Amino acid sequence: MYRFLLTPRWIALHVVVLLVIPAFVFLGQWQFGRFEERSANSDRVTANLAAPAVPVESLAGQEIDQDDRYRTVTATGAYDPAHGLLVRRRPQEGRPGYFVLTPLTLADGRAVLVNRGWVKAGATADTPPEVPPPPTGQVNITGRLRLSETEESSGLRDRPGLPAGQVLLINSDAIGQRLPYRLLDGYVELTGQRPETDPAPAPVPAPDVGSGGGLNLAYGVQWWLFIGVAIGGWLLLIRREAADRRAAAAGDVAAEETAPTG
Structure with a gap:
């Protein structure tokens, strides 16, 4: 059968x-x-976000460890707006815009890149956005430590020929080649600073930890x-x-x- x-x-x-x-x-x-x-x-990531803040130099002096992503760090120094950058293709809440990236020079002569927040794009593709200036003099900042971005980690393809003062990736190695001082590895995503400024770029939302x-x-x-x-x-x-x-x-x-x- x-x-x-x-x-x-x-x-x-x-x-x-x-x-x-x-x-x-x-x-x-x-x-x-x-x-x-x-x-x-x-x-x-959840544990790092809840961990006590530490000086950024203690974690970003050399290459940042993967396990230190989103650690809360502090830094004291002065912003260098002359070497500030705008990071393209950074939509927020469904609106096109830029991240405002400004080096913060430290007491030892080094600097760390600080993502001060988000600004909306201009009325046209050729119109520069309105960027609030950083505070002058010495500032104390708190933020989330982030790894340098690459094409693989960000999903963005870097390309030359961008307008002056604009980049596609927040990569401390590539950006540091244009600066007169040494950059710490990675960058800091600003969550607070003293003194505060008004107006200021919109804060970058905290990472969505999700359902794991x-x-x-x-x-x-x-x-x-x-x-x-x-x-x-x-x-x-x-x-x-x-x-x-x-x-x-x-x-x-x-x-x-x-x-x-x-």
Whole structure:
């Protein structure tokens, strides 16, 4: 009765099922891995945001460690508006605009890039935005420590030929080549300063920690449920085919028994 399982049509179905099952296993494992990765990242960022503030020199003196992203840092110095920059393609709340990037020179002669906030774009593409000036003299700032941006981390493609004073990526290595002093690694996303200024660029929102990869967990469970659907569907088709063949065989026997004899 089950010899039909060795026909070419059914062998092709067996192959498809045998290929689909490990594929679904792999996709489920990949989603679970992403869940663990994002959950760990969410926990780390949340802890860094809640950690006590430390001087920026203690974390950004050399290359910033990945685990120090979004740590709250402090710095004291004077802004250098002459070397300020605008960072292009930075929409906020659905509106096009720029980040205002200004170096803060420190007592030891080094400087750190400070993202002072967001300003809306001008009326046209050629109209420069209105940028509130930074405070003069010595200031004390507090902010979130960020890694330098790259094309891979930001999803933006850097390109030459931008208007003077504008960049696409906040990269301390690239920007530092144009400055007369040494920059600390990364940059600071401003959350507070003394003295305050009014008007001032709009604050950059805090990072969205999110659900820690909850969607990835749901997708992983979904892929593994598909394994059960594939196996259940395969067995159901086999049972249905076998039942149809038994019914057809029983019909043939009944026809032979009721057929008139010679």
